[in-house]
Amino acid sequence: MSAFVSSPLFRRISKVPPSYYLLAALLVILFVARPQMLNANVLGVFVRQVVPLGILVLGQLLVMRVKSIDLSGGGIILLINYCISSGIFPGASLGFYVALALATGLAIGLFNGLMVAKRRVSAVIVTLALSIVLVGFVQYLSSGKPPGDVPKIFGELFNTRFIGLPSPVLFWIALTALMALLLSQTVFGRFVAAVGESMPAAHFSGVPVERTVILAHTLAGLMAALAALVQTASIAVGSVRVGLDLPILSVAATILGGVVFGRGEGGVWGPFFGVLCFAFLFVVMTMFGVGDAGKLVAQGLIILLAAIFYGLRAGK
Amino acid sequence: MSHLIEMSGISKAFGGSVALRDVSLALAPGTVHALMGENGAGKSTLMKILAGVHQPDSGEIRRAGRPVAFANPRAALEAGISTVFQELSLLPNMTIAENMFLGREPAGRLGGIDRRRMRQETKGALARLGLTLDPDMLVSELSIAERQFVEIAHGIDADADVFILDEPTAALNAADVEILNRHIRALRDAGKAIVYISHRMDEIFAICDVVTVLKDGQRVGTKPLAEMTPASLIAMMVGRELQDLFPERGEGTGVAALSVSGLRLDAAARPFSFTVEKGEIVGFAGLEGQGQQKALRALVGQFAPVEGVVSRRGKTIRLPVAKESGVRHWQALGGAFVPEDRKDEGLFLGHSVGQNIVAALHAGRPALKAARRYGTVIAETMRRLNIKASGPSAPVGALSGGNQQKVLLGRYLATDADLLLIEEPTRGVDVGAKAEIYRILRDFAEAGGAVLVLSRETVELIGLCDRLYVIHGNTVVSEMRARDATEHGILDAALSA
Amino acid sequence: MNPSSSSLFGKLLAGRGSRQGLWLLPLVIALAMALWLAAATSQFGQWSNLANLVAQGMPLLITAVGQMFVVLVGGLDLSIGSVVSFTTAILALDLPGVITLPGVFLLAALIGATNGYCITRLNVHPIVATLSMQYVVLGITRVLRPVSGGAVPDGVRWMVEGTFLGLPLPVFWGIATILLAWKLLYGSRYGLHLFAIGGGVASGSSDAARNFGIPASRNIMLAYVICSLFAALAGVFLAGRIVSGDPNVGLLMELDAITAVAIGGTQLSGGVGSLHGTIIGVAVLALLSNGMNLLNVTPFVQTAVKGVLLLAVVALQSRKKIGL
Incomplete structure (x- = not known):
């Protein structure tokens, strides 16, 4: 094993994020098994399903690059979904809901950031506990029963297309491009890289370490809010279960895309392809008759294998 | 004459940088052997090899004439080599007695630990050093001097006959230094060999018998201290006239x-x-x-x-x-502040030379502004400080210590x-x-x-x-x-x- | 009160001067809760409620004690909830107990060993390793038993529902768990070494214990095995109580276990903590659940309250590191 890990071949292979290989393999399988599925319309529908995940990943990759993690996305999505679908704000406009969602995401992200950077609490525990609190809160408000319907405007927006592509997918690509610009072109992007590589060295270079971590978490909260809006639009009804597995999937897609705690070789597009992998993975698995349980196993194994892949490399 | 320890032809490299090259050292019973050299000359590395922390790339260690190899400090201690390191190796959340016996706890009833014996033996070992500390005290509650005495007691209790003291007086006040020196003399008179690393000339001349000087990972020489003066010792360490x-x-x-x-x-x-x-x-x-x-x-x-x-x-x-x-x-x-610990506080070891040089420049600007490239700043800094690297994109972790230090300095000089x-x-x-x-x-x-x-x-x-x-x-x-x-x-x- | 005993009390209260962590304050809280519940409700002190309290708190006690072993070395095991569900699913298979009962412990040991191997040898972060294990095991459990059902062997049921010497059997499960953990933690060199490894990890020199000749990787791996085995034990207990296999019975149990361990003063950064602290932490959580049940608070609020409690407890544990 160690001989393989230190071989030039492994080093060259490990430069490219695993998501690229996996996506290529999945497309080949699809092509061989169901060639008729490989057209823009069908693929567009598959990809549209994973847009909430894709947006959540944009936040996840940010916090993971500063050696943190955000598992509160599930709670945020559930809370925002409840606010929109339960009718507690009768007659509210789309703009109001968007503002409400963004404010919620901002507040929760900021709270996470302050707890992690200022109080120095373990990010896993804080964000997981917060998610539990939010889930409990929503279930209490709804007494465990699904709330009502989502205003029609959400579904209508969700189903629009631009230049042949579903608009949610375009929205996702645009957000991803924005995040890529933020990380590659701004001073903040440099701060993120510095904090991820070494917090003490960043501190002694004058980088505002705590503020960078707080900002990363706040942005992650905002991304979760956007993901919640898209997710709510996609299912069109309220739910008390929606989005609960998204945080962990977002960690998986991020690791698969070559971004691990403190390091970001995969950039923003590696995780982007990681999300696409999940889109096609579930299609392929359904195609071969693998049920939800099998998908859970696959998710777990993918995270573990990707983490082992990077663990072995870091150990060398 | 029979030596307790003979190290011969020891070489050791970390990554690209050579820490020790073909160094030999022999320790005779009943002597205090000073190990001198500037920071980074290889003293600590040599002692860590003797203590089993590092393994040499080549060379041989003989213990009373027989070749030995230590996989870890525990093995070295079992072979009778006890170390008091600069950075203390005791575990802060364990008691004195537990630290003394960690890894070799006496068996008690039903597969348990004989805590009473640990306590009594610890008390005895401490008493031999004239200490009256409670064996059940946590090490985190001890002063730095007390911790060092506990480490020495640890060695005495393990029946060591070679003691390595790596800058033991660095954090001690004059009274504690005097107590320590008394203990060192007692050990010497009992026929043990002591290696003593210190930067303080007065201590070296007060307590040591022989001195070995290292420079840039190589041995300059070994001489009886009676033949040396502080000035000649410094000249030997620096290797050229100071001026x-x-x-x-x-x-x-x-x-x-x-x-x-x-x-x-x-x-x-x-x-x-x-x-x-x-x-x-x-x-x-x-x-x-x-x-x-x-x-x-x-x-x-x-x-x-x-x-x-x-x-x-x-x-x-x-x-x-x-x-x-x-x-x-x-x-x-x-202002600029250049931290002491280049590896832990200073450099981004996985980042390039260029990224390291401009880190403080970026830090001086608002987070949401566009990042500047600073290509000329990097080139100018590398030229002015004579930083030898394959280019601005070379990873800083692969450079020699001197070049790394210049990169660190360059980062702060690049700001105005x-x-x-x-x-x-x-x-x-x-x-x-x-x-x-x-x-x-x-x-x-x-x-x-x-x-x-x-x-x-x-x-x-x-x-x-x-x-x-x-x-x-x-x-x-x-x-x-x-x-x-x-x-x-x-x-x-x-x-x- | 003379000065020396008051300073001893102060030290105990602050959790300093020992590596047992801050356990006195939670003990006071637990006692206050019990007293208040006894005063506020008539049912609390009744024999049946107390027996119920013990039986309900038992899975938490067993899993929390197991979790404590990995927390002491600065780790975390998020897979135990899945292991609990998995165990009930195996026991509810249509197989004789002589096969399934040893089988669940064997499988749990295998799961723990895999966790430990990935963490110590393959350099995977404990959270990532055990989180993915949580998914893998949960997936397998749902394959075995998509919804709750099946029947567990009668023997298992009897071990939980019976009485002995006039006391309900769960009491003896508790005693056995505590004795076993006590032996491992305080009555063996292994337990001492766990504290040493954790102390090194917490003070930032993970090689410190290795320098004393302690095989740290092997000991950490064993801690994950122990944690998994305790989770399987909790699974057997639960299977006896619900008399069926349930893929969701262990849901979020890992977080309750971490909450209990943290309430009991064990530092999540490693090296500081105690068995009695963990027992006290379990008591606080069990009393909280029991009290809210007696006061007819809906289970959804209970979830939220536990989350808030976990947040509060970890926010009070100061550490240096930012992030995970």
């Missing part, structure tokens, strides 16, 4: 770049003041750990003093300043700072790079900058600086011109205060 290493001294311009007044490092310490003028290099000298680093770090919020007032560029700052923002505020006032606080400017770099770094610092001062430096190497401070403050007991006890200063004079000033 050649240091650039011409400068002169302050009379304009203060920094003045600090009423700085009280702890509640019991006397407040003190100091100034650094434009154009001069000022050093904090004295015995190690007497408050030099605290005074320096207080300026950038990395140590919280009781009180103090800093005046800088017409602004007045009250200490303590916030830890998180201290470095940034210091940089905003045109005119006041440099620098800790251990030449730790772990070779003599050539040392001279270059001294030259860089002097050029900086001559261009109107001001430098405040602290170093464990008193020789370095005397040679590099224009003015020295001697710090002892968390306060300034003396101020002297560096050209008139001697190691002995500084020691005198520190200890007679």
Whole structure:
């Protein structure tokens, strides 16, 4: 094993994020098994399903690059979904809901950031506990029963297309491009890289370490809010279960895309392809008759294998 | 004559940098063997190999004539080699007795541990050193001196006959040093071999019998101390006349770049003041750990003093300043702070030379502005500081110690700072790079900058600086011109205060 | 009170001067809760409620004690909830108990060993390793038993529902768990070494214990095995109580276990903590659940309250590190 890990071949292979290989393999399988599925319309529908995940990943990759993690996305999505679908704000406009969602995401992200950077609490525990609190809160408000319907405007927006592509997918690509610009072109992007590589060295270079971590978490909260809006639009009804597995999937897609705690070789597009992998993975698995349980196993194994892949490399 | 330990032809490299090259060392029973050399000469690496922390790349260790290899410190201790390291190796959350017996606990009933025996034997071992500490006390509750005595007791209890003391007096006060020396003499008279690493000449001459000098990972020589003088020992360590290493001294311009007044490092310490003028290099000298680093770090919020007032560029700052923002505020006032620990606090080892050089430049700008490329800054810094790397994109972790140190220095010189606080400017770099770094610092001062430096190497401070403050007991006890200063004079000033 | 005993009390209260962590304050809280519940409700002190309290708190006690072993070395095991569900699913298979009962412990040991191997040898972060294990095991459990059902062997049921010496059997499960954990932690060199390894990890020198000749990797791996085995034990207990296999019975149990361990003063950074602290932490959580049940608070609020409690407890544990 160690001989393989230190071989030039492994080093060259490990430069490219695993998501690229996996996506290529999945497309080949699809092509061989169901060639008729490989057209823009069908693929567009598959990809549209994973847009909430894709947006959540944009936040996840940010916090993971500063050696943190955000598992509160599930709670945020559930809370925002409840606010929109339960009718507690009768007659509210789309703009109001968007503002409400963004404010919620901002507040929760900021709270996470302050707890992690200022109080120095373990990010896993804080964000997981917060998610539990939010889930409990929503279930209490709804007494465990699904709330009502989502205003029609959400579904209508969700189903629009631009230049042949579903608009949610375009929205996702645009957000991803924005995040890529933020990380590659701004001073903040440099701060993120510095904090991820070494917090003490960043501190002694004058980088505002705590503020960078707080900002990363706040942005992650905002991304979760956007993901919640898209997710709510996609299912069109309220739910008390929606989005609960998204945080962990977002960690998986991020690791698969070559971004691990403190390091970001995969950039923003590696995780982007990681999300696409999940889109096609579930299609392929359904195609071969693998049920939800099998998908859970696959998710777990993918995270573990990707983490082992990077663990072995870091150990060398 | 039979040696307890013979190390021969030991070589060791870490990554690309060679730490030891073909070094030999023999330890005779009943001697105290001084191991001397500048920081980074390889003393600690050699001792860590003997203690089983590192394994040599080549070479042989003989224990009473038989070749041995130690996989870990436990194996070395079982072979009778006990070590008191600079960075303490006791576990803070365990009691004294548990630390003494960790890894070799006596078996009790039903597969348990015989705690009573551990306690009694610990008490006995401590008593032999004249200590009356409770064996059930956690190590985290002990003073640093007490921890070192516990480590020595640990060795005695394990029946060691070779003791390695790596800068044992660094954090001790005079009274504790005297107690330690008594213990060392007792060990020597009992026929043990002691390796003693220290920067303090007076101690070396007071207690050691033989000295081995290392330089740049190689052995310069081994001599009885009776044949040496402090001056000849220093010449042996530095390898050339000191004057050649240091650039011409400068002169302050009379304009203060920094003045600090009423700085009280702890509640019991006397407040003190100091100034650094434009154009001069000022050093904090004295015995190690007497408050030099605290005074320096207080300026950038990395140590919280009781009180103090800093005046800088017409602004007045009250200490303590916030830890998180201290470095940034210091940089905003045109200052720079170069931390001591290049690997842990200084460099982004996985990042490129270029990224490391511009880190502080980026940090001085708002987070949401577009990042500048700084291509010319990087090229200019690499040229001016003579940084040898395959290019700006070479990973900094692959460079030699000297080049790494220059990259670190370059990061802060690339900002338009005119006041440099620098800790251990030449730790772990070779003599050539040392001279270059001294030259860089002097050029900086001559261009109107001001430098405040602290170093464990008193020789370095005397040679590099224009003015020295001697710090002892968390306060300034003396101020002297560096050209008139001697190691002995500084020691005198520190200890007679 | 003389000065020396008051300073001893102060030290205990602050959790300093020992590596047991801050356990006195939670003990006071637990006692206050019990007293208040006894005063506020008539049912609390009744024999049936107390027996119920013990039986309900038992899975938490067993899993929390197991979790404590990995927390002491600065780790975390998020897979135990899945292991609990998995165990009930195996026991509810249509197989004789002589096969399934040893089988669940064997499989749990295998899961723990895999966790430990990935963490110590393959350099995977404990959270990532055990989180993915949580998914893998949960997936397998749902394959075996998509919804709750099946029947567990009668023997298992009897071990939980029976009485002995006039006391309900769960009491003896508790005693056995505590004795076993006590032996491992305080009555063996292994336990001492766990504290040593954790102390090194917490003070930032993960090689410190290795320098004393302690095989740290092997000991850490064993801690994950122990944690998994305790989770399987909790699974057997639960299977006996619900008399069926349930893929969701262990849901979020890992977080309750971490909450209990943290309430009991064990530092999540490693090296500081105690068995009695963990027991006290379990008591606080069990009393909270029991009290809210007696006061007819809906289970959804209970979830939220536990989350808030976990947040509060970890926010009070200061550490240096930012992030995970």
